[in-house]
Amino acid sequence: MIELDPSLISDFVVEAGEHLEEMESMLLRLAEDPANRDLFNAIFRPVHTIKGASQFMGLVRIAALSHKLEDLLDLLRQGKRPSSPGIVETLIVARDHLAMLVADLARSQTEETPVDHLIARLERIIEGREEVEDVEEPVEPVEPVESATLGVETPKPPSTVPPAPEMGTYEEEYDKELFAIFIEQLREKLAFLSAQAQRFATAPDQFEVLEQCLDSIRSLDSSANYMGYQALSLLYEQWCDAILAAQQAVALSQPVSMGFMETYVERVIQFFPQHGDRLPEGGEPPVARPVARTPAPEIAQDLLPKESLEDQAPPAPLGKPPVSAVEPAPAQPGPAVVERPEEPAAGPAWETEGERQKAEPSQEAGERVLKKSVRVDAHKIDILMNQVGELIVDRSYFFQLFNEMRNLQQYLKVNAGLDPKDMKLIRAFTYRFGEAIVSLSRTSNELQEGVMKVRMLPIAQLFNRYPRLIHDLTRGTNKQVQLEIRGEETELDRMIIEEISDPLIHLIRNAVDHGFETVAERKRLDKPPTGTLLLEAYHESNHIVIEMTDDGRGMNPELIKSKALEKGLFSREELERMSARELLRLIMTPGFSTAAEVTNTSGRGVGMDVVKKNIEKLNGTIDIESTIGLQTRIRLKIPLTLAIISALMVRVGDNLFTVPLANVEETLRIFAKDITTVEGTEVIHLRGRTTPIFRLSVLFDIPSNQREAGKFFVVIVNAGLRKLGLVVDELLGQEEVVIKPLVDYLQEKSGLSGATIIGDGRVSLILDVYELANIAMTRQVARYQELSLGRRKAAGEKTSYPATGRPN
Amino acid sequence: MADVYTTRRMEETEEKDHLMQLVGFMNGREMFGVDILMVQEIIRGAPITAVPNTPAFVEGVTNLRGNIIPVIDLRKRLNLPTDRQGTGKNWVLILDIAGRVTGFIVDAVTEVLKIERDAIEPPPEIVVAGLESQYVQGVCDIGERLLILLDFNRILLVEEIKRLKEVNMGGQRLSGAAG
Numbered sequence: 007m008i009e010l011d012p013s014l015i016s017d018f019v020v021e022a023g024e025h026l027e028e029m030e031s032m033l034l035r036l037a038e039d040p041a042n043r044d045l046f047n048a049i050f051r052p053v054h055t056i057k058g059a060s061q062f063m064g065l066v067r068i069a070a071l072s073h074k075l076e077d078l079l080d081l082l083r084q085g086k087r088p089s090s091p092g093i094v095e096t097l098i099v100a101r102d103h104l105a106m107l108v109a110d111l112a113r114s115q116t117e118e119t120p121v122d123h124l125i126a127r128l129e130r131i132i133e134g135r136e137e138v139e140d141v142e143e144p145v146e147p148v149e150p151v152e153s154a155t156l157g158v159e160t161p162k163p164p165s166t167v168p169p170a171p172e173m174g175t176y177e178e179e180y181d182k183e184l185f186a187i188f189i190e191q192l193r194e195k196l197a198f199l200s201a202q203a204q205r206f207a208t209a210p211d212q213f214e215v216l217e218q219c220l221d222s223i224r225s226l227d228s229s230a231n232y233m234g235y236q237a238l239s240l241l242y243e244q245w246c247d248a249i250l251a252a253q254q255a256v257a258l259s260q261p262v263s264m265g266f267m268e269t270y271v272e273r274v275i276q277f278f279p280q281h282g283d284r285l286p287e288g289g290e291p292p293v294a295r296p297v298a299r300t301p302a303p304e305i306a307q308d309l310l311p312k313e314s315l316e317d318q319a320p321p322a323p324l325g326k327p328p329v330s331a332v333e334p335a336p337a338q339p340g341p342a343v344v345e346r347p348e349e350p351a352a353g354p355a356w357e358t359e360g361e362r363q364k365a366e367p368s369q370e371a372g373e374r375v376l377k378k379s380v381r382v383d384a385h386k387i388d389i390l391m392n393q394v395g396e397l398i399v400d401r402s403y404f405f406q407l408f409n410e411m412r413n414l415q416q417y418l419k420v421n422a423g424l425d426p427k428d429m430k431l432i433r434a435f436t437y438r439f440g441e442a443i444v445s446l447s448r449t450s451n452e453l454q455e456g457v458m459k460v461r462m463l464p465i466a467q468l469f470n471r472y473p474r475l476i477h478d479l480t481r482g483t484n485k486q487v488q489l490e491i492r493g494e495e496t497e498l499d500r501m502i503i504e505e506i507s508d509p510l511i512h513l514i515r516n517a518v519d520h521g522f523e524t525v526a527e528r529k530r531l532d533k534p535p536t537g538t539l540l541l542e543a544y545h546e547s548n549h550i551v552i553e554m555t556d557d558g559r560g561m562n563p564e565l566i567k568s569k570a571l572e573k574g575l576f577s578r579e580e581l582e583r584m585s586a587r588e589l590l591r592l593i594m595t596p597g598f599s600t601a602a603e604v605t606n607t608s609g610r611g612v613g614m615d616v617v618k619k620n621i622e623k624l625n626g627t628i629d630i631e632s633t634i635g636l637q638t639r640i641r642l643k644i645p646l647t648l649a650i651i652s653a654l655m656v657r658v659g660d661n662l663f664t665v666p667l668a669n670v671e672e673t674l675r676i677f678a679k680d681i682t683t684v685e686g687t688e689v690i691h692l693r694g695r696t697t698p699i700f701r702l703s704v705l706f707d708i709p710s711n712q713r714e715a716g717k718f719f720v721v722i723v724n725a726g727l728r729k730l731g732l733v734v735d736e737l738l739g740q741e742e743v744v745i746k747p748l749v750d751y752l753q754e755k756s757g758l759s760g761a762t763i764i765g766d767g768r769v770s771l772i773l774d775v776y777e778l779a780n781i782a783m784t785r786q787v788a789r790y791q792e793l794s795l796g797r798r799k800a801a802g803e804k805t806s807y808p809a810t811g812r813p814n
Numbered sequence: 815m816a817d818v819y820t821t822r823r824m825e826e827t828e829e830k831d832h833l834m835q836l837v838g839f840m841n842g843r844e845m846f847g848v849d850i851l852m853v854q855e856i857i858r859g860a861p862i863t864a865v866p867n868t869p870a871f872v873e874g875v876t877n878l879r880g881n882i883i884p885v886i887d888l889r890k891r892l893n894l895p896t897d898r899q900g901t902g903k904n905w906v907l908i909l910d911i912a913g914r915v916t917g918f919i920v921d922a923v924t925e926v927l928k929i930e931r932d933a934i935e936p937p938p939e940i941v942v943a944g945l946e947s948q949y950v951q952g953v954c955d956i957g958e959r960l961l962i963l964l965d966f967n968r969i970l971l972v973e974e975i976k977r978l979k980e981v982n983m984g985g986q987r988l989s990g991a992a993g
Contacts, residue, residue: 392880706866749884751975761882769863769875
């Protein structure tokens with residue numbers, strides 16, 4: 007390869023990264039709508055750009071891969087080659103490879119990821135040699151290399167899909183190599199499962215054992231789906247249900263018999279009569295031959311959960327593979343599959359069409375955001391920000407000079423006795439000086455605002471990553487989940503975006519893994535087969551709220567209660583006293599369980615304590631609401647540290663305070679006669695409602711100086727459910743301010759939520775009205791108690807230390 | 815070449831090892847010192863915004879090029895007499911104390927001193943300059959006077975400040991109730 011200029015490479019990496027992101031979001035839309043030629047057209051463009059740039063740079067592999075990709079897309083967009091979900095999957099794999107190559111470049115300046123097999127595969131599709139392909143995309147998208155190799159030789163005519171998922175047998179019908187791999191995996195997993203079943207009785211953590219079994223079976227299920235073995239897949243699904251039931255039982259400390267495990271192993275082996283001897287061969291773990299200890303199949307049937315048996319009766323709906331899994335392409339409306347919403351040929355008739363169109367604008371908004379983004383080293387923005395602050399300080403210096411100039415003008419006029427002609431020159435200069443400062447001030451204000459906004463990014467940056475995550479998580483499982491995103495234009499500080507990325511991924515993974523039921527289960531429950539995960543972001547006062555709502559199975563507080571009791575975290579009395587909401591919060595208690603244990607009693611719990619810790623690190627809160635069988639909503643509320651807020655500036659004595667405008671209901675001017683005292687607290691009557699008022703000077707113990715005695719300014723603030731008035735000396739007007747944190751020991755319980763730097767470089771403290779309301783109310787109670795105490799005691803006698811006067 | 819270089823480096827290291835550079839500053843008549851490595855910068859005349867409901871020695875916060883940092887009045891913190899001489903612009907030593915950047919108001923900053931590590935003696939049992947010995951890291955005789963090395967890790971004991979703040983809030987409540 008030619009020696010490359012590193013700066014050219016980094017430019018290319020950045021540019022290609024943007025194109026790849028753009029491609030990804032379009033490819034995911036394509037996965038839902040594989041026949042949309044406009045999308046092919048749209049994807050063609052970034053690929054073409056990448057091809058051109060990489061050829062110019064001499065990046066052989068990227069050029070070759072993007073060239074082939076471009077060829078295929080060209081055929082697709084012209085309709086010369088029919089599209090299919092399989093092809094779309096191949097396109098996604100190809101995009102991933104491009105992304106890996108770009109990552110290679112960024113890391114080592116060379117192309118490392120091998121792409122030959124993929125190029126060969128693309129060629130076959132282009133030449134029409136490969137009709138149907140289902141790329142085994144790995145659950146972990148990190149290493150699609152092997153899996154892509156796996157998928158290379160996979161010609162699978164549509165006719166091989168078994169018409170009905172009745173008990174049958176499978177053998178190596180069409181692809182020996184692939185089948186061998188399949189059998190090998192089956193052998194390994196079954197051995198593992200048998201071993202797990204055996205050690206179950208003595209395992210210290212039975213829940214975890216079951217969880218591992220679930221993982222194995224799901225992975226087997228995904229392979230079976232891939233091979234098109236629907237009946238087998240159905241069996242796996244039942245197996246999963248049986249294990250879930252066992253987990254429930256474990257959670258409730260009921261005795262669990264693992265006999266059904268061997269039954270299922272046996273039944274799986276029955277599917278492969280020719281390989282039965284190969285299957286249970288003792289692998290790495292010591293396994294007893296399952297056949298030897300398996301009860302007769304009839305007994306096995308009895309052992310199955312009843313629902314599973316019922317499931318078996320109407321097999322058609324169950325045989326349906328999950329979204330974006332195996333799809334018998336060329337997408338003719340085949341008789342076997344009717345209910346597939348993403349069936350391309352059936353496009354216009356679907357009721358989801360309306361929803362899709364509704365979703366359309368938001369998706370485009372997300373794309374626009376991507377296209378317009380520029381990557382800048384965050385540190386540079388911080389430096390810029392501070393320099394703007396310095397500029398503002400300089401500006402106020404100029405203001406001061408201007409005032410001095412005016413004084414000088416006055417002085418010259420009075421004392422120096424200049425004649426009017428000379429005086430006119432000076433006046434004209436002062437005027438122009440003033441004009442210049444006004445202009446400077448306007449520009450610097452805009453600059454400050456602009457720089458502050460640079461730090462803010464729309465949360466779309468984060469949300470746009472999740473359709474892919476869900477795609478990957480549901481692929482190869484028996485679940486269907488659609489992601490709905492709202493409020494992705496909501497802006498927050500880029501630092502926070504990075505910080506909440508992992509917790510959100512964790513929550514989404516939890517929801518998909520445990521929150522949602524399988525398609526079969528949902529149908530049985532009369533729910534729409536596709537679950538909906540709603541991600542919503544919006545601002546609430548100076549916080550950003552991110553809500554994640556799934557319409558899955560919900561969480562059962564009773565199960566959590568029994569688990570907490572069993573773990574000895576709380577006493578029975580404590581648990582009895584807890585509200586349902588408090589019980590739900592228990593899943594976030596560290597040591598509540600090793601993840602998996604709660605996971606399946608409630609459908610939640612994997613590392614929730616870690617999520618909570620991460621959110622709390624940002625001074626955020628996390629809230630869980632759940633309705634059993636209906637939905638679970640997780641609400642993250644995170645302060646917009648460093649975000650810009652609109653605020654009301656007020657003065658008390660010599661101090662300037664900042665009140666977030668979101669908390670301000672209204673401002674009033676009142677007179678001493680408007681104030682009455684009720685039980686030691688000053689109140690005013692505001693449109694018929696008694697509203698307590700508190701003097702900020704008293705709350706903060708600072709001197710006050712009002713312009714006119716007996717006249718007060720009151721800021722009515724809204725602190726949650728309470729409304730109260732804060733008495734200040736003067737209202738100074740509204741400003742946009744940047745919230746900066748105070749050092750922890752000054753901020754905690756202080757009634758302050760941070761500080762901001764005002765125009766002249768000084769610091770103004772930002773009021774935390776919720777905390778202030780708490781402080782005020784606490785003191786009010788203390789004062790009332792002292793008053794009543796004081797009445798009882800002789801007048802003038804000192805009351806006890808107010809610690810006794812505190813509530814609780 | 816390489817050998818010469820290495821030797822010089824070793825000498826430098828040795829010198830560094832037994833010599834300590836301190837920033838000297840005055841509070842009243844006493845001279846104090848702090849390891850130069852802790853000193854981030856020294857500013858003068860910065861406007862300080864008072865923060866309510868804090869211990870008396872917390873003077874407030876100031877804007878240090880866009881960062882808001884707490885400022886502590888060292889005299890008040892050390893319970894030294896507070897009749898500060900020379901009003902006007904105060905000196906603020908900006909120190910990095912285990913990652914917590916904090917300003918300390920002092921009367922005057924004098925000079926950078928180089929002293930031998932061996933010359934530093936442990937804090938004497940008796941009270942030095944009306945100072946509680948827990949805040950003293952060591953003392954050093956520098957000719958005419960005694961230089962007191964302060965232990966700023968003890969001076970900025972966050973837990974203590976938090977506790978003091980709560981007491982302060984309690985007192986507040988009392989005065990609020992009385993008023």
